[in-house]
Amino acid sequence: MKFMRNRIISNTIWLLSERIISIAGLFLVTSAVAKYIGPANFGxxxxxxxxxxxxxxxxFWGSDTIGVKLISKFPMNxxxxxxxxALFKVISFFLTSVLVILYFYxxxxxxxxxxxLAVGISTFFVIIDYFNTFNEATLRSHINVIANVIGLSISFGIRYLIVEMKLSPEYLSIPIVxxxxxPFVIRFCVFKKNNKSHSFFYKPKFKLIKYGISSGFGLVISTVSVMVYLNVGRVLLSKFDSMFALGIYSxxxxxxxxxxxxxxxxxxxxTPMLYGSKKETSYEIASFLSMIxxxxGGSYFILFLVLGRYVITHLYGEVYSQVYSISLILIPVTILSSLxxxxxxxxxxQGGYKFEAKKSLITAIFTIFISWLLIMKYGIYGAAWGALLCEMLSLTVINYFYNKAExxxxxxxxxxxxxxxxxxxxALKTQSLK
Incomplete structure (x- = not known):
């Protein structure tokens, strides 16, 4: 079909197909796991x-964003x-993951x-998997999707067997790894098959590593700060409330x-088109994206408002009944986050790396303070309302200081x-395949 030959549309459909399978796993398998091991262990x-x-x-140090931007303009570079x-990421991961593992111990x-330990091992393969970024930048998301779907299917299958056989929760570490x-093994094999000129034993260019460290500094501050203010509610719940509350919130x-x-x-x-366009076009693409x-998000909110309580009761059980009202707060949070x-x-x-870093850091500090106050007073609901307030602040007030309120x-x-x-x-005309 001519419609499917368009690179943007076909790429989007491939990405959607992966997430649909993931969502099916969420409702059919993850819900069964959560119900089996209970909110505390799920937490x-x-x-x-x-x-x-x-x-x-x-x-990652912002390397995925830098990689997509570079490949969009200079593929080989x-x-x-x-x-x-990848060398920088491996060294950084081992140095920091040891501290995290000891903390958990x-x-x-x-x-x-x-x-x-299981999550750490799984994360390591995500860290070294630069093939995922390459496929995303070159609009070959079908490769990522196939790899992820196979990984998800096997992982969900193992989870299901653990629940059906009533095995110890410790066995859940296997599907996590x-x-x-x-997906890493599959993407690696496909990349080597399609790019035979790339030697397996690649000598890192320290000039490029230095470029990544300097260019990614603002991005890593931004990304980590975003991770903090998106997840600070869960951290504070685990410390000041209980694992049960964290399980419900999760x-x-x-x-x-x-x-x-x-x-x-x-x-x-x-995104590749956004990065590769002139300022006027990027501005219009950003507006169009936000509208979509x-x-x-509005459509999902209405759907969940009508069917959410039924889904939660039948898939998770009455013990998770609080999830419905909390989710109704978190759906708008997700809308704001996407925007x-x-x-x-x-x-x-537009090259605003420093602004993103400053903005995210300010938001993270504000989020920690607000979330702590609200969680201490309102528990799980405080975490949800704190997330909503901080996403609104990040999207509007702080962002509006960028370059004369662009x-x-x-x-x-x-x-x-x-x-x-x-x-x-x-956009569709520009990216159409001949």
């Missing part, structure tokens, strides 16, 4: 994932950068420690963000539908 799994997510963001910077129980290992986050795969697919498909994300991603990528496309102008232009439709047609 332990998510604690390990949380800490290594922040670590992963730090170790971009690939060489990703391969060279001394501060948490045996089960949480085992989960932390598999979910990172399997399920609410999963359901409140489950629809965002649509937004992620659309953003990922248009609001429409998608924030668009704003951030627009700012980066983000504010983008937001004003969101519902200029005729103009946005023109942008869409132009």
């Amino acid at each position: 332990k799994v998510n604690t390990a994932i949380l800490y290594f997510s922040v670590l992963q963001a730090f170790v 971009g690939v060489n950068f990703l391969r060279s910077f 001394f501060e948490y129980d045996r089960l949480t420690f085992i989960f932390s 598999a979910q990172g290992l399997i 399920v609410a986050i999963a359901l409140g963000t489950s629809w965002s795969f649509v937004n992620s697919a659309i953003i990922a498909s248009l 994300l609001i429409l998608v 924030g991603v668009v704003a951030a990528r627009y700012i980066i496309s 983000i504010f102008k983008i937001h004003l232009n969101i519902f200029n539908i005729p103009k946005n439709i023109t942008v869409l047609k132009s």
Whole structure:
């Protein structure tokens, strides 16, 4: 079909197909696991994932964003950068992960420690998997999707067997590792097959590593700060409330963000064009993207409002009943977060690395303070309302200080539908495959 030959549309559809399978796993398998091991143990799994997510963001040092931008303009330089910077990521990961593992060993129980080891191993394969970034930048997301779907399917299958056979929760460490290992192996094999000129034993270019460290400094501050203010609620809940509360909140986050795969697919498909366009075009693409994300998020909110309570009761059980009301707060949080991603990528496309770093750091500090106050007073609901307040602040007030309120102008232009439709047609025409 001519429609499917368009690179943006086909890339988006591939990304959507992966997330649909992931969502199916969330409802059919993850819900069964959460129900089987209970909120407290489910909270332990998510604690390990949380800490290594922040670590992963730090170790990447913004290299994925830099890689996509470089490949969009200078393909060979971009690939060489990703391969060279892998050395920096590996060294950084080992130095920091040891500290995290020791922290879990001394501060948490045996089960949480085992989960932390499994998540650490899985994260390592994500860290060295620069093939994922390469495929995203070159609009070959079908490779990522196939690899991820196989990894997810095997991981979900193992999880299901553990629940059905009523095995010890410790065995959940096996699918956690598999979910990172399997996609990496598949992407590596495909990359080597399609790029035979690239030697396996690549000598890193320290000039490119130095470039990545200097260029990514602002990005890593921004990314880690974002990770902090997105997850500070979970950290504070585990410390000042209970693992039970964290388990409830983690399920609410999963359901409140489950629809965002649509937004992620659309953003990922248009980001290379955003980076490669002139300022005027980038401005219009950002407005168009924001409009689409609001429409998608609003539709999911209405759907969850009607069906959410039924889904939670039948899949998770009455013990997770609080998830419904918390999710209704977190869905708008996800909408704002997606709009924030668009704003951030627009700012980066204009070279605003320092602004992003400062903005994210300020937001993170504000979030820690506000979330602590609200969680101490309102518990789980305080965590949700804190996240909403901070996402709103990050998207609007702070962003509007960038370059004479450019983000504010983008937001004003969101519902200029005729103009946005023109942008869409132009984008599709530009990226059409012959």
